[in-house]
Amino acid sequence: MRRIVMPILLLAVALASLFGSNQLSDQLHDDLGEVAMDDTVPPGVGTPLVSTRRLTSMLAPSLTEPGFFDTLDGLMATGPTSACVHVALEDRLFYESSANIQVMPSEALLLLTLATAHQELGPDHTFTTSVQSIVPLEDRVVNGDIYLVGGGDPLLLTPAFLATVEEGDNRLHTPIEQLAQDLVDDGLALVTGAVVGDATRYDGLLYVGSWPEGTIESENIGTLLALQFDDGWVQFPLSEPAPEADGVAAQVDEETSGYVAAENPPFYAAALFDDMLEARDVVIRRSPRSEAVPDGEEVYLLASIESAPLSDYYRQILDNRDIETTEMLLKEIGRVTSGAGSTQGGLQAMKTVLAGIGVNDEESQFRQVDGSGLHPDNGATCPVFTSLLASEEFSPLFRELLPTAADPGPLRERFAGVDRPGRISAFSGGSSDTTVMMGYIDIGRGQELTFAFIANQQGAEDNQALKELEGRIVTHLASLEAKPSLDDIQLEPLRSG
Numbered sequence: 067m068r069r070i071v072m073p074i075l076l077l078a079v080a081l082a083s084l085f086g087s088n089q090l091s092d093q094l095h096d097d098l099g100e101v102a103m104d105d106t107v108p109p110g111v112g113t114p115l116v117s118t119r120r121l122t123s124m125l126a127p128s129l130t131e132p133g134f135f136d137t138l139d140g141l142m143a144t145g146p147t148s149a150c151v152h153v154a155l156e157d158r159l160f161y162e163s164s165a166n167i168q169v170m171p172s173e174a175l176l177l178l179t180l181a182t183a184h185q186e187l188g189p190d191h192t193f194t195t196s197v198q199s200i201v202p203l204e205d206r207v208v209n210g211d212i213y214l215v216g217g218g219d220p221l222l223l224t225p226a227f228l229a230t231v232e233e234g235d236n237r238l239h240t241p242i243e244q245l246a247q248d249l250v251d252d253g254l255a256l257v258t259g260a261v262v263g264d265a266t267r268y269d270g271l272l273y274v275g276s277w278p279e280g281t282i283e284s285e286n287i288g289t290l291l292a293l294q295f296d297d298g299w300v301q302f303p304l305s306e307p308a309p310e311a312d313g314v315a316a317q318v319d320e321e322t323s324g325y326v327a328a329e330n331p332p333f334y335a336a337a338l339f340d341d342m343l344e345a346r347d348v349v350i351r352r353s354p355r356s357e358a359v360p361d362g363e364e365v366y367l368l369a370s371i372e373s374a375p376l377s378d379y380y381r382q383i384l385d386n387r388d389i390e391t392t393e394m395l396l397k398e399i400g401r402v403t404s405g406a407g408s409t410q411g412g413l414q415a416m417k418t419v420l421a422g423i424g425v426n427d428e429e430s431q432f433r434q435v436d437g438s439g440l441h442p443d444n445g446a447t448c449p450v451f452t453s454l455l456a457s458e459e460f461s462p463l464f465r466e467l468l469p470t471a472a473d474p475g476p477l478r479e480r481f482a483g484v485d486r487p488g489r490i491s492a493f494s495g496g497s498s499d500t501t502v503m504m505g506y507i508d509i510g511r512g513q514e515l516t517f518a519f520i521a522n523q524q525g526a527e528d529n530q531a532l533k534e535l536e537g538r539i540v541t542h543l544a545s546l547e548a549k550p551s552l553d554d555i556q557l558e559p560l561r562s563g
Contacts, residue, residue, distance in 0.1 A: 216293020263332030
């Protein structure tokens with residue numbers, strides 16, 4: 067009897083093992099999928115017992131190391147209450163602190179303006195300044211007025227003003243004196259009327275309408291009209307004697323050394339252009355003035371000058387933190403998208419662009435009053451900037467534009483002790499009571515963090531403490547090292563013997 071029972075028991079165990087193995091195989095097949103090099107299943111193996119999906123949690127950068135995140139929490143605890151940080155790993159949240167509060171982002175807002183310009187105007191967009199008349203040039207004479215028509219170019223700079231741009235700054239500009247030379251080369255010798263400045267491409271507001279008086283008087287910005295020379299300044303301090311170019315000397319009051327803005331920038335531009343022509347022996351019978359080219363008249367184009375492409379302006383704005391150029395760019399966006407060459411027209415276009423990457427002002431993610439971040443009522447959350455920098459639409463633009471910590475400049479000085487500082491590329495800025503830094507950190511193995519840190523400390527006389535906190539946070543983020551990705555493992559498919 068025992069001889070019969072034992073074989074039966076052994077058979078039962080074998081059948082149970084086979085059944086259990088088939089169940090496990092089926093379950094693995096359902097849950098994990100197959101691993102094969104050529105979409106085939108090796109002979110004799112219904113499904114593999116190992117899937118690389120099971121290894122994901124071991125291979126991705128760990129989100130479960132409490133010490134790493136405890137350090138970030140501790141750093142943020144030392145900062146002001148008006149501070150936020152948001153970090154994404156690829157398309158996933160990695161770390162955040164106070165990410166839903168609005169803070170004053172200062173000049174970081176110009177990144178939103180650049181992104182909107184890039185999408186709505188395009189990197190090849192240019193600004194055209196032209197000379198027109200309602201009578202033709204005949205026998206070297208224009209029997210009437212000539213109109214200097216502004217196309218919104220914010221970098222129409224005279225040699226005298228260009229001499230004030232500090233060495234090392236970006237000196238991109240449109241040489242307006244070349245336009246005068248082109249007219250002479252085309253035969254102009256006499257204008258029986260006047261040089262008339264036309265700035266009607268944009269609205270007539272010299273500044274953003276809601277800027278506080280103190281902001282306007284701070285000498286941080288010139289005027290914002292579609293036709294103006296030298297940022298709209300009629301007086302500016304000189305670091306050295308100004309060159310006299312084309313017979314036009316700088317308009318400087320020797321008893322003062324500050325900036326004075328033109329009350330009527332297109333008139334002042336017309337007056338300077340009149341001087342440039344007269345320095346080239348062109349006779350102009352009447353005094354300059356400002357008004358629009360008459361409607362309903364046939365218009366003759368006498369000459370024009372085109373700016374550098376907008377892509378060059380991106381770099382100039384970032385290099386010089388050029389508030390005036392940024393604000394005029396916002397007006398150009400409004401003009402092109404809606405016909406309204408105004409700050410509000412540009413802001414409306416910006417809302418549409420940002421909504422396309424998931425940033426919605428109606429959800430209190432941002433509140434924007436101007437294009438440069440100068441207005442104290444601007445506000446934004448940190449995720450606004452990580453969304454921008456990580457977006458498919460704009461990440462190629464900012465990866466190209468943002469400097470790395472290995473490039474000459476402030477970033478290299480601040481992160482000299484970081485291993486391979488070229489892995490950090492970022493925008494950094496702020497004011498006496500604000501600091502901002504945002505960008506990318508390569509953590510190895512093809513993986514990247516996108517981060518944004520903004521801190522405000524109202525009433526602070528300088529932002530040194532905020533800058534130190536910012537540096538410690540970014541340095542800590544840069545200490546993260548990615549673990550091997552699935553592709554690095556290169557598992558071979560199971561094969562039967």
